[in-house]
Amino acid sequence: MVDSCFRCGAELGAPPALCASCGAVQPFRADLSLYAVAGLPETYDLDVQTLRTQVLALQKGLHPDRFANAEPAARRYSLEWSTRLNEALAILRDPLRRADYLLQRQGVDALDERVKVADPELLMTQMTYRERLEDLAAARDLSGMEALRQEVDTAVTGVVQRLRGLLGVLPCVEPEAAGAALRELQFLDKLLGEIDRSEEHLQNA
Amino acid sequence: MALMQIAEPGTAADPHRRRLAIGIDLGTTHSLVASVLSAVPTVMRDHDGNYLLPSVVRYLGGGGIHVGYPAVAAAGQDPHNTIASVKRLMGRGHGDVQTLAGHLPYDLVPGEGMVRLRTVAGEKSPVEVSAEILRVLKERAVETLGGEPEGAVITVPAYFDEAQRQATKDAARLAGLNVLRLLAEPTAAAVAYGLDKGSEGIFAIYDLGGGTFDISILRLQAGVFEVLATAGDSALGGDDMDHALAEWLMREEGGDASDPLWRRQVLQQARTAKEALSAVDETMIALTPFGRAAREIKLSRAQLESLIQPVIQRSLPACRRALRDAGLKLTDIDGVVLVGGATRVPAVRAMVEAFFQQRPLTDIDPDQVVVLGAAIQADALVGNQREDLLLMDVLPLSLGLETMGGLVEKIIPRNTPIPVARAQEFTTFKDGQTAMSIHVVQGERDLVQDCRSLARFSLRGIPPMVAGAARIRVTFQVDADGLLAVRAEETSTGVRSEVVVKPSYGLNDEEIARMLQDSFTHGAEDVVRRRLSEAKVEGERVHEALRTALAADADLLDPAEREVLDKAGTALINALSGDDAGVITAAAEAVETAAEPLVQRRMDSALRRAITGRSIDDLGD
Numbered sequence: 001m002v003d004s005c006f007r008c009g010a011e012l013g014a015p016p017a018l019c020a021s022c023g024a025v026q027p028f029r030a031d032l033s034l035y036a037v038a039g040l041p042e043t044y045d046l047d048v049q050t051l052r053t054q055v056l057a058l059q060k061g062l063h064p065d066r067f068a069n070a071e072p073a074a075r076r077y078s079l080e081w082s083t084r085l086n087e088a089l090a091i092l093r094d095p096l097r098r099a100d101y102l103l104q105r106q107g108v109d110a111l112d113e114r115v116k117v118a119d120p121e122l123l124m125t126q127m128t129y130r131e132r133l134e135d136l137a138a139a140r141d142l143s144g145m146e147a148l149r150q151e152v153d154t155a156v157t158g159v160v161q162r163l164r165g166l167l168g169v170l171p172c173v174e175p176e177a178a179g180a181a182l183r184e185l186q187f188l189d190k191l192l193g194e195i196d197r198s199e200e201h202l203q204n205a
Numbered sequence: 206m207a208l209m210q211i212a213e214p215g216t217a218a219d220p221h222r223r224r225l226a227i228g229i230d231l232g233t234t235h236s237l238v239a240s241v242l243s244a245v246p247t248v249m250r251d252h253d254g255n256y257l258l259p260s261v262v263r264y265l266g267g268g269g270i271h272v273g274y275p276a277v278a279a280a281g282q283d284p285h286n287t288i289a290s291v292k293r294l295m296g297r298g299h300g301d302v303q304t305l306a307g308h309l310p311y312d313l314v315p316g317e318g319m320v321r322l323r324t325v326a327g328e329k330s331p332v333e334v335s336a337e338i339l340r341v342l343k344e345r346a347v348e349t350l351g352g353e354p355e356g357a358v359i360t361v362p363a364y365f366d367e368a369q370r371q372a373t374k375d376a377a378r379l380a381g382l383n384v385l386r387l388l389a390e391p392t393a394a395a396v397a398y399g400l401d402k403g404s405e406g407i408f409a410i411y412d413l414g415g416g417t418f419d420i421s422i423l424r425l426q427a428g429v430f431e432v433l434a435t436a437g438d439s440a441l442g443g444d445d446m447d448h449a450l451a452e453w454l455m456r457e458e459g460g461d462a463s464d465p466l467w468r469r470q471v472l473q474q475a476r477t478a479k480e481a482l483s484a485v486d487e488t489m490i491a492l493t494p495f496g497r498a499a500r501e502i503k504l505s506r507a508q509l510e511s512l513i514q515p516v517i518q519r520s521l522p523a524c525r526r527a528l529r530d531a532g533l534k535l536t537d538i539d540g541v542v543l544v545g546g547a548t549r550v551p552a553v554r555a556m557v558e559a560f561f562q563q564r565p566l567t568d569i570d571p572d573q574v575v576v577l578g579a580a581i582q583a584d585a586l587v588g589n590q591r592e593d594l595l596l597m598d599v600l601p602l603s604l605g606l607e608t609m610g611g612l613v614e615k616i617i618p619r620n621t622p623i624p625v626a627r628a629q630e631f632t633t634f635k636d637g638q639t640a641m642s643i644h645v646v647q648g649e650r651d652l653v654q655d656c657r658s659l660a661r662f663s664l665r666g667i668p669p670m671v672a673g674a675a676r677i678r679v680t681f682q683v684d685a686d687g688l689l690a691v692r693a694e695e696t697s698t699g700v701r702s703e704v705v706v707k708p709s710y711g712l713n714d715e716e717i718a719r720m721l722q723d724s725f726t727h728g729a730e731d732v733v734r735r736r737l738s739e740a741k742v743e744g745e746r747v748h749e750a751l752r753t754a755l756a757a758d759a760d761l762l763d764p765a766e767r768e769v770l771d772k773a774g775t776a777l778i779n780a781l782s783g784d785d786a787g788v789i790t791a792a793a794e795a796v797e798t799a800a801e802p803l804v805q806r807r808m809d810s811a812l813r814r815a816i817t818g819r820s821i822d823d824l825g826d
Contacts, residue, residue, distance in 0.1 A: 065595065090621070
């Protein structure tokens with residue numbers, strides 16, 4: 001189905017947000033996926049730089065600043081499109097949230113906290129990492145923390161690589177394996193945040 | 206035929222006339238106004254040639270008001286009625302400013318909501334005081350430009366929270382300004398630098414003004430200014446250096462520290478000495494304590510630097526935090542821009558250079574760089590510039606909700622690009638529960654008591670159901686100005702009640718609660734109110750179109766037609782002052798009907814102008 005401009009009827013491109021013919025901002029379409037809003041094909045393997053460039057180019061036409069003196073309806077549409085574009089960039093640029101979004105699209109909520117998942121190996125890894133961070137913080141060892149950060153960064157790269165394989169074909173045929181990888185990535189992400197806070201705490205103390 | 210069809214969308218009645226737009230830097234110690242004149246962003250001066258307007262307002266008995274230098278001159282004799290640094294009080298409650306109270310000689314009125322000052326002209330809110338400053342800047346612009354500006358961009362510290370932004374916007378409205386955008390000061394500075402140099406890369410903007418400190422990390426690429434992170438301290442600035450020096454002077458000199466006149470004198474001398482020491486190594490401070498002999502004190506730059514070092518150091522944690530939030534290392538920074546008069550202090554420049562490991566950029570006057578950027582952005586927003594320039598800002602402070610035990614649940618984290626929306630679902634926890642209390646806060650701390658309370662309201666009129674069955678969806682929408690709207694909606698029964706709350710210190714909690722309660726119990730009234738506001742917008746648009754059309758082409762009408770149209774116009778103005786949507790809409794329609802001959806003739810004459818000079822063949826189809 002081809003979308004057409006609500007004002008002049010001309011055919012709309014992807015995303016169907018601005019009419020190339022009459023320049024009208026279109027009513028917001030809440031039904032579009034984050035990929036569709038960004039005008040990109042739905043894949044996990046995504047070049048973040050391309051995504052960024054694409055979203056910013058779209059923001060140039062749709063941001064509320066472009067409609068500072070326009071009618072209330074146009075201002076509202078622009079706010080809605082621009083908000084959704086920011087959401088698309090925030091979620092799709094992040095390997096964890098991107099994977100979670102794709103799995104949710106096929107009805108799998110791998111990070112749902114209400115679902116108890118027994119994963120003894122991950123639990124063990126978590127405890128080991130946390131103990132090491134606590135020891136480094138107690139010893140005020142900034143260079144040790146930096147080394148730990150690099151180690152965690154390498155682990156993140158490994159998990160993302162695994163996800164790339166699992167989500168290479170959509171919908172994902174091994175959702176349990178993808179879910180486990182997702183939970184591991186979520187833990188590593190949180191750990192990086194904790195390392196940040198510990199470092200900041202030491203530097204500002 | 207509608208009046209609005211006279212001009213094509215986006216084109217002015219006269220395409221050659223530039224639309225007037227101004228940028229305003231509403232600063233703690235000074236304010237400025239600028240505009241793009243003949244493609245050059247220019248700071249406007251007063252009759253004496255000054256471009257800085259001291260942000261000082263003096264209320265006189267009998268309704269008189271002095272703003273700027275005359276007010277500064279009187280500050281020593283009339284401290285209670287002379288308000289300086291009012292920006293520090295914007296959007297602040299009485300409790301917030303207790304820590305500042307020792308520094309400020311004003312008579313603060315205790316009470317709920319935004320703090321108020323007792324003056325000879327009555328109680329004044331910081332919004333009203335700021336509006337007086339904005340009025341003077343607007344007058345200066347009108348005189349310089351030869352007409353009313355269509356819109357203004359007003360800069361705020363990036364670290365300003367929701368209440369402070371809202372207060373700034375309220376002040377502008379009070380001064381009769383149409384605010385196109387509130388722009389973060391560091392972003393404005395980047396615009397001024399970016400356009401001048403056409404540079405691309407990642408920049409740190411270190412902005413130490415009179416009363417606020419901001420550090421922002423921006424990426425400039427392909428016409429998009431993207432704020433990556435911002436951090437700062439809304440209670441740190443050059444004033445703190447003055448106060449540090451003044452405290453030292455008072456300890457050295459004695460005198461009555463609670464005497465506002467004495468404090469004012471010492472503070473002024475401290476500021477003068479600090480400024481002098483940016484250029485020279487040593488200066489003399491002259492003090493005349495009441496009832497004692499005048500004294501001169503020698504102060505060296507080294508002494509000053511040791512006194513202000515603790516103040517300057519307070520800016521470093523924010524610099525580290527901003528870098529971390531942006532996910533960057535020091536070596537990723539391509540340039541450092543200095544903004545704000547306080548960055549003239551050599552010790553500040555030295556510390557910035559040491560921290561960022563590079564010499565900061567200082568080509569543009571640090572006092573003017575923000576207002577110049579604001580003027581450029583204002584010019585772009587009213588449609589004068591064809592350049593593809595876009596500013597993407599971030600939310601300066603996290604937004605959250607109070608949960609059990611006085612804890613904060615963050616809904617939108619700081620440094621999220623705006624506009625942004627997030628929804629959160631809530632449910633009832635008791636059978637038959639018909640109300641729910643929601644408390645919106647802003648800040649980074651885990652406890653509600655350490656964050657700024659933005660709005661506290663109850664949702665009432667929830668249909669009674671078993672516990673956990675109701676679905677209350679609360680949506681937070683932050684617009685491009687960083688202003689928040691909260692929308693609450695009960696979805697499980699298909700009962701759609703929603704309301705938009707603009708939390709601000711202008712509204713107290715009761716008013717907000719009442720607004721929400723009203724929306725749930727009086728949904729129909731809301732529809733009426735919305736219809737009224739839509740009718741008013743439309744009516745004002747028709748009136749404006751009529752005024753423009755008559756100004757340009759009144760001669761196309763004969764006297765009888767003119768009389769009918771004038772009558773319809775007057776009826777519309779009267780209707781607009783009332784609050785009946787039906788009357789306003791009818792009056793607007795009457796104007797459109799009466800204006801039909803004029804519209805038709807304007808179209809014909811425009812068409813004639815357009816086809817003049819074209820051959821008959823061109824008109825064949």
